[in-house]
Amino acid sequence: MKKENDHGKPGHKYGMVINLDKCTGCGTCMVACAAENNVSVRPDQSDKERVITWMRLYRITNGKEFPDTEVSYFPRPCMHCDHHPPCVSVCVATATKLDFHTGIVSQIYTRCIGCRYCQAACPYGARYFNWWDAYFPKGKGLDRYLSPEVSPRMRGVVEKCTFCHHRLMRAKSQAYAEDRREIEEDQYQTACTEACPAGAITFGDLNNPEHQVSKLTKHPFTFRLLERIGTEPKVYYQSSRDWVRKLGDNFLPGEYQPVVNKTWMKEEWSTKPGRDTF
């Protein structure tokens, strides 16, 4: 018997807006994420096929010759797809689920059987497989920075960004201690959001019109990765550059529609630190 689910309920829908014009590619988000979430390291961290990076920084260029070359960086956490996340529908062990009350796609490591279907299904490459047990070299201080709020992963399971879910739990506990049920915007922020020195990442509840993210997503420069496959990612990107927005999806020649509203760009955008101020 199918029980009534909460699809229609206007619960929370936590999401992220990343301003690619502000991103300098420093990689602080990657480091902050790894430290916050007890992400294990490898003896050889340069082995990029095996290294685990919940938040990964990609470098993209417009592919033009020297005087016209432009480079942009974009950080890629888990997109926390809102509509039938591909990883959830393929999971044979029900180890990953979309929580309708928070919009967070969960990953239960003790339930995961390590078949890696989800890794193959994820269109964003946001999932990582643990080929070895978690490794934190002793004597170098890494083991002393482990957080008790995030359980370390064993070998043979898949892991991914959880939008620092334990911080939501922490904020909730704080709220309950103060006899509140709801939490404020600034009480639940992910580690990468807090760490970003350029302030490129904004995090909040997309269902709450008061939150900064739901205002930012209305901007015409906003796009999402592979938007047309219908997964409704909750991570939004913003860029004033057409070639960056164009790389967000696989467009056929002539299919991409550039943003034409230049007044928006001049008035709203140029006041913020970004490419236009250079």
Added chain:
Amino acid sequence: MKNRANSSKRPSQSGDASPPAGFFPKWLNINVAIQDVGFFLVGLIAALVVGWIIFPAVLYSKQAQPINFNHALHLNPDKVDGIEGEKKEEKCSFCHEFREDGTFAGIPRLAKCTECHEDPGSPLGETPEEKDLMTRYVATDQQIPWLVYSKQPDCVYFSHIAHVNMGKIACDTCHGDFAGNEKLPLYLENRLTGYSINIWGKRISGFYWNKKPSDRMKMDDCAECHTQMGQEQNNACFVCHK
């Protein structure tokens, strides 16, 4: 074939004495059958004894707590002064306190004990347990290595404040009534999993007629209670897992 025919004849020849002829089928040797059933029963009883009595006894290692803390004495206002609170939960949280940020301190650290038992030279009472506390821990400023009965696996997140403050659930609902205990129960640790017996429950079968929340502390018990209380949304994975 010949041998077989011979052997099947034999019972009818040898067994004229006790059972009447034709009562049992010819192929059944009743004496052998009784013997076989006997062996089966002996084996079955032995297996049951091993499975239900010896195995559980061997499975759990018994460990005593470092100090025999007397809950009943501390909660008795005639004997111990200063543990305030009208309701039971308020008394519990005098030592098992919530921090300001809503996290739960659980088993108190030595600093909580030394709020009252501060001077190793002058004990407050006359019990040998207190002397033990003074000489072994307070004087040397060492933490007491308490064994935690309800320690959950690392992947589990449990918010005490959500249940106590918001859900209005009393401590003894899940932990059992410790308030009247003069002795701390033995800590039984599962040798295979390393978890306390309070997680799996005292009964190895895991079967209860009227299960109380304090009988077991497994995931199904959490989910069952959530459903009973009408809090089904809290059965989502990321509410209790981390």
